[in-house]
Structures are given as structure tokens and as C-alpha cells.
Amino acid sequence: MPRRVIFDGKLLPYLLLAPQVAITLVFFFWPAGQAVYYSFFLQDAFGLRQTFVWFENYKIVLTDPLYLASAWRTVIFSTAVTGLSMASALLLAVMADRQIRGAAVYKTLLMWPYAVAPAVAAVLWLFVLHPTIGILGRSLRDLGFAWDYKLNGAQAMSLVIVAASWKQVSYNFLFFLAGLQAIQKPVIEAAAIDGAGPMRRFWSIIFPLLSPTTFFLLVVNLVYAFFDTFGTIHALTAGGPGKSTETLIYKVYVDGVVNLDLGGSSAQSVILLVVVMTLTAVQFRYIERRVHYG
Amino acid sequence: MIESRSRTAWLPHLVLALGVAVFVFPIYMALIGSTHDAGIIGRGNLPLTPGGLATENYAQAWSQGSGIRVKAPPVSRMLLNSLVMAVIVAVGKIAVSVLSAYAVVFFHFPGRMFFFWMIFVTLMLPVEVRIIPTFKVVSDLGLINTYGGLTVPLIASATATLLFRQFFMTIPDNLVEAAKIDGAGPLRFFKDILLPLSRTNLAALFVILFIYGWNQYLWPLLITTSRSMDTIVIGITKMIGTGDAQTDWNLIMATAVLAMLPPVAVVVLMQRWFVKGLVESEK
Numbered sequence: 001m002p003r004r005v006i007f008d009g010k011l012l013p014y015l016l017l018a019p020q021v022a023i024t025l026v027f028f029f030w031p032a033g034q035a036v037y038y039s040f041f042l043q044d045a046f047g048l049r050q051t052f053v054w055f056e057n058y059k060i061v062l063t064d065p066l067y068l069a070s071a072w073r074t075v076i077f078s079t080a081v082t083g084l085s086m087a088s089a090l091l092l093a094v095m096a097d098r099q100i101r102g103a104a105v106y107k108t109l110l111m112w113p114y115a116v117a118p119a120v121a122a123v124l125w126l127f128v129l130h131p132t133i134g135i136l137g138r139s140l141r142d143l144g145f146a147w148d149y150k151l152n153g154a155q156a157m158s159l160v161i162v163a164a165s166w167k168q169v170s171y172n173f174l175f176f177l178a179g180l181q182a183i184q185k186p187v188i189e190a191a192a193i194d195g196a197g198p199m200r201r202f203w204s205i206i207f208p209l210l211s212p213t214t215f216f217l218l219v220v221n222l223v224y225a226f227f228d229t230f231g232t233i234h235a236l237t238a239g240g241p242g243k244s245t246e247t248l249i250y251k252v253y254v255d256g257v258v259n260l261d262l263g264g265s266s267a268q269s270v271i272l273l274v275v276v277m278t279l280t281a282v283q284f285r286y287i288e289r290r291v292h293y294g
Numbered sequence: 295m296i297e298s299r300s301r302t303a304w305l306p307h308l309v310l311a312l313g314v315a316v317f318v319f320p321i322y323m324a325l326i327g328s329t330h331d332a333g334i335i336g337r338g339n340l341p342l343t344p345g346g347l348a349t350e351n352y353a354q355a356w357s358q359g360s361g362i363r364v365k366a367p368p369v370s371r372m373l374l375n376s377l378v379m380a381v382i383v384a385v386g387k388i389a390v391s392v393l394s395a396y397a398v399v400f401f402h403f404p405g406r407m408f409f410f411w412m413i414f415v416t417l418m419l420p421v422e423v424r425i426i427p428t429f430k431v432v433s434d435l436g437l438i439n440t441y442g443g444l445t446v447p448l449i450a451s452a453t454a455t456l457l458f459r460q461f462f463m464t465i466p467d468n469l470v471e472a473a474k475i476d477g478a479g480p481l482r483f484f485k486d487i488l489l490p491l492s493r494t495n496l497a498a499l500f501v502i503l504f505i506y507g508w509n510q511y512l513w514p515l516l517i518t519t520s521r522s523m524d525t526i527v528i529g530i531t532k533m534i535g536t537g538d539a540q541t542d543w544n545l546i547m548a549t550a551v552l553a554m555l556p557p558v559a560v561v562v563l564m565q566r567w568f569v570k571g572l573v574e575s576e577k
Contacts, residue, residue: 006470007400007480016397017409020390020450027447028416031427038427092313095306106310108565113317114572115557117509117527123550124320126537127327133338133543135323150537166316171572178573227420231511235531256426257516265426273423280417 032273038266050263057267066243067251067268074247077161078225085165086217089172094202096173097180107177114170118163119231125163126236149237153244156237160245163236164229172217179213180206219283223276248272321554327547328352332361335543351548359549361542364533365521369552372526376508377556379444379525383507384500386449392492395458396484400470410459417452421513429516443517444525448510454499461495462488498571501564508557526553 039057041050061067096106113121129137131148140147149156183206191201207214230249233239239246239254246254252272256265327335330345359366366372397403398410421428428447437443465488473483489496514525524532530553533546561568 006402007474007483009401009480010403012480013397013401013403013406016393016401020394020413020455021409023390023446023450024413024416026431027428028419028424028450029412031424031431032419034427034430035424088313092310095309098306100303100306102307106314108562109314110310110317111565111568112558112561115505115509115561116554117511117557119509119511119527119531120550120553121320123530123534123546124324126534127543127547127550128320128323130537133335133340135340135342138338166320169313170317174569174572178569223420227423231509231527231531234511234515235534236537252423252425253512257429262426269423269426273419276420276423 035266035269035273038262039270041263043262053263057263058271061264061267061271070243070246070248070251073157073245074226074249077157077164077229077245077247078222080161081164081168081225081229082218082221084161085168086172086214086221088165089169090176090214092169092173093176093180094206096177110173111170113167114174116167117231118167118228119235121167122160122163122232122235125159125166129159129162149241151241153241156241156245160229160233160236164225164232167232168221168224172221175213175217176210179210183209216283219279223279226272226275321551324547324550327543328551330544332540332542332544336540347544351544352552355545355548355552359529359545361545363538363540364535364542364545366529366533366549367521367524369526369529369549371522372524372529372549373552373556375523376525376527376553378441379510379514380504380507380557382441382445383448383510384503386445387451387454387503388496388499390449391451391454392458392489392496395455395462396488398455399459399462400480400483413450413452413455415452416450421448425512425516432517437517439518439520439523444514444523445507448507448513451503454503457495457499458492461492465491494567494570497564498567500571501560501568502571504560505557 040052040054042053042056043050092110096103096110116124126134128134129147129149131137131141131150137147146152147155149159187209188201188205191205196204226247227249229247230253233245233247233250234253237245239250248268249272252265252268255261255268259265323340326342326344327340328351329348330340331347334340334345354361355369357368357370359368359372394409394413398406432438432443432447435443437446469487470483473487478486508525509527510525511527514523514528518524518528521529521532526549530546530549533542533549535541
């Protein structure tokens with residue numbers, strides 16, 4: 001709803017908008033347009049000539065077994081990171097929501113990993129799980145388990161998942177805690193009086209009431225796993241061994257920056273763009289609904 | 295609350311303590327690693343207790359960065375780069391979006407909604423999606439290896455604009471009316487009334503955006519080719535290289551600890567604003 005009382009000014013509003021609009025045009029719309037543009041061209045090896053090829057790049061990308069494998073890997077990775085970090089955050093939040101002594105202290109102790117950069121989190125876990133120098137990595141080997149994430153793709157994937165989830169738990173924890181604290185206590189007490197045990201109360205009342213938060217976090221975590229984990233992967237495994245930890249965003253980087261395949265990488269960027277747009281649209285539709293039906 | 299306390303009270307403590315332990319454990323090992331010498335770590339003999347080399351390791355990391363096998367700029371230099379980047383990104387984002395939100399909420403002018411939507415859709419264009427073309431634009435502008443190239447492309451922010459817009463909409467019309475009657479022009483109102491009212495929002499957003507800027511990875515990786523422009527997060531992964539056992543792990547861990555310290559301190563010390571900023575900026 002627009003305000004009724006406003007200021008007059010013909011030029012001033014445009015001047016106020018100018019910095020943001022300028023940056024948006026130069027660094028958002030122009031490059032995004034470029035990505036779409038390049039995705040329709042095929043460049044020669046020296047970048048001297050390019051030919052217009054319609055959707056050829058998309059066809060190449062979407063039928064490339066390596067790309068499809070990377071897409072599937074991204075699905076596994078994102079599901080694992082989202083599931084692991086949300087489930088543990090929910091458990092911690094439910095516990096912290098009980099009126100126990102020191103709840104505020106626990107909250108402080110559980111929120112700070114949010115501030116740790118994904119790449120630094122990766123370095124910390126590397127140091128712990130390194131097969132020869134890491135304290136846990138060594139223990140695993142001492143127990144007879146052939147732990148070496150540099151050789152074993154599945155192990156590399158689990159290492160990346162652990163490092164990426166570890167950092168995301170505190171974010172989810174804070175949102176779940178806020179969501180839990182917003183639930184009216186009498187509702188839960190009424191259920192308790194009716195004889196519902198703690199598990200029953202959680203699954204029949206608390207969890208459904210928490211669904212807006214859960215849904216919101218689901219989208220945020222998927223976007224995190226898709227994009228923000230680039231640093232985690234780059235620092236830990238660089239997509240390896242082989243290509244076993246190369247997610248879609250990492251592939252855009254490798255194809256565009258390392259292999260200098262402008263057309264193919266642009267087509268991949270546009271595909272990712274569509275994914276983000278879908279996720280964002282879903283989220284906004286949902287939030288709109290929440291506004292209407294309270 | 296409802297359950298009989300005595301029987302189940304230990305459970306939350308156990309679960310929460312376990313959670314805290316999982317969070318603290320890798321940090322603890324990093325701290326331990328930064329107090330021993332590279333040899334012990336490389337041989338896989340790192341104990342669980344601190345060694346006596348903390349001062350030496352941190353001093354070397356701080357002033358030289360490089361060790362015997364690891365080549366890096368001094369940590370003091372990389373921390374400075376990160377600090378400059380985080381502050382410019384945070385302050386820049388706030389400044390740019392507070393102005394545009396002000397224009398969109400307090401003025402009616404042709405194209406108002408057009409500009410609003412133009413800013414809004416950038417929500418959907420994370421830097422990772424447009425890496426290569428954005429890199430080209432920045433290199434055409436000659437901004438590679440500059441603080442400008444490092445920060446300006448990240449400064450436009452739909453989230454911050456939306457947040458300020460939401461807050462500005464809650465300012466009662468009476469207040470604006472009163473200010474106008476008292477003869478305040480738009481700039482005067484902005485400076486003397488609106489900004490002071492937005493203080494908490496500004497602080498909350500600053501905490502979130504400072505961490506956002508500090509933890510940037512892909513963008514600085516592309517934009518800085520000269521080692522002296524490395525931010526600390528980039529610098530530390532370059533130090534690791536391929537993750538050999540025989541490297542200066544003591545220096546790497548000292549650097550990791552120093553890299554975490556500023557953003558973690560900001561979150562812990564500005565906790566109230568952090569939680570507010572986090573929850574509100576995502577609404």
C-alpha cells in the first residue's frame with residue numbers, strides 16, 4: 001500500500017535510486033544478459049570467432065553424461081546437507097526450547113559457527129579428518145577402516161557433506177528456535193492434559209505448527225547447498241577425486257574459468273539461473289499465502 | 295514445563311552439550327594444532343593438549359605468513375584485505391539500499407514500481423550464477439586486483455532494500471506530516487528523523503552483511519590474482535594446496551584461527567542485533 005503523505009521532488013528520487021540502479025545494471029543485468037547471449041554461441045578454441053548455434057550449447061550440456069552425473073551428485077549432496085543440518089538443528093532447538101537452566105548460554109554456544117566461512121569450516125574438518133595427520137582420520141584407519149578421501153569418491157563426498165552441514169546447523173537452529181518460541185504454550189499444555197506424550201505432542205502439534213519455518217529453511221538450505229558450498233568443495237577436494245564431488249556450481253567454474261568454454265559454461269549458468277528463479281518463486285508464492293491466511 | 299522435571303531434565307542438557315561439543319571440537323583441534331610444530335603434526339602425532347609454540351606460530355603467521363613449504367602473504371595483510379572488503383560491502387550495501395528504499399517509499403514518481411521490481415529481481419541472480427560474464431565486465435573496467443572490483447559488484451542488494459522498505463512503511467504518516475509542517479525538506483527528514491529511527495535495523499543489517507562480506511569466496515578467488523590482494527579466506531585455502539601431510543600445518547591452523555576470530559567476535563558481541571538481523575532480513 002502506498003503512503004498517503006509523501007515528499008515532492010522531480011529529480012531527487014531518481015538521484016536517490018541512481019547508485020543502486022547503476023550497480024544493478026552494470027553488475028547484474030548486463031552480465032546476466034551476456035550469459036544468455038553467449039549461451040547461444042559456439043566459440044573457437046582461441047576465442048577469436050563465434051558462431052550462432054541456437055540451443056546447441058544447451059543440447060550439448062543437457063545430453064552430456066558428465067553434466068547429468070554432476071546434476072545427480074548435486075541432488076544427493078543438497079539433500080544430504082539440507083537433511084542433516086535441518087534435522088540436527090531441529091533436535092537442538094527442541095531441546096533448547098525446554099525451560100532449562102542455561103538455555104541462553106547454549107544459544108550463544110550454538111550460534112557462532114554461522115560466522116565461520118564455508119571454506120574455513122572445510123579447512124577445520126580437513127585437519128580433523130585428514131587420513132594421515134587428522135585425529136579422527138587416523139583413528140578411523142587404526143580401527144581398520146580404509147579412510148582416504150583423496151582416493152575414495154564416496155568418502156570425499158561424505159567429508160564435503162559434513163563440513164557443509166556443520167556450518168549450516170546454527171542458522172537453522174536460530175530459525176527453528178524462533179519458530180518454536182512463537183508457538184502458543186497453552187496449545188501444547190492442552191494436548192498434555194489430554195494425555196499426549198512428548199513424542200505425540202511433537203509430531204501432531206509442534207511439527208505441523210512449525211511447517212512455515214521448515215519450508216522456508218528447506219528453500220534456504222537448498223540454495224546454500226547449491227551455491228554457497230563452492231568454497232567448501234574448492235578448499236577440500238577441488239571436485240575430486242575424479243569428479244566425485246563436482247557439483248553443478250563447481251562445474252560452471254571449472255568449465256568457464258579453467259577450461260574456458262564460454263558457451264557451455266554460459267548455458268550452464270542460465271540453467272542454474274532457472275533453478276534459482278524457480279526456488280525463489282516457490283518461496284515467494286508460499287510466503288504470499290502465509291500472509292493471506294496468517 | 296509440562297514433563298516432570300526430575301525424570302527428563304538431563305536429556306536436553308545432554309543433547310545440547312553434545313551439539314556444542316561437535317561445534318567446538320574442530321575449533322579446539324585447530325587451536326591445538328596452532329601451538330605445535332609442523333613436524334609433530336606431519337608425522338600424525340598431534341596430541342590433544344596444547345604445545346608450547348603458540349607465540350612463535352602466531353607471530354610467524356602474522357608477520358610473514360609463509361613457512362618452509364607454504365607461501366602466503368602475512369596474515370596481517372590478508373586480514374586487512376578481508377576487513378576492507380567486509381566493511382565496504384556492508385556499509386556500501388546499507389548506504390545504497392537505504393537511499394533507494396527511501397526513494398521508493400517516500401516519493402511518487404514515474405517508474406517507481408519499475409525500479410522497485412528491477413531491484414527486486416536481482417534476488418534471483420546470485421554472483422555464482424553470473425560469474426564469468428561479471429568477471430568480464432569487471433576486467434573490462436580495469437578493476438581486477440582492486441578493492442573496487444572486489445566490493446562494488448557485491449554492493450547492490452535486494453534483501454537490504456526490501457528490509458528498509460518494510461521498515462519505512464511502518465513509519466506513521468503523522469510523523470512525516472509533522473516534519474513537513476515544521477518545514478523539514480526530504481533530505482532533512484531523512485537525516486534527522488529517518489536514520490535515527492533506523493538505528494537498530496542498521497546495526498542488525500551491518501552484522502549480517504559484515505559476515506557476508508568477510509566470508510565471500512568465489513568472487514575474490516576470481517578477481518584477485520595478486521597474492522597481496524588475497525582475503526584471509528582465500529589465502530588459507532591457497533596455503534593448503536592439495537592438502538599434503540607434510541606442510542606447515544601449524545601456520546595454517548594459526549591462520550584459520552585468526553580468520554575466524556573477527557566474524558565470530560562480531561556475532562557473539564553483537565548477538566542481539568545479529569539474531570534480529572538474521573531473522574528479519576530473511577522474512
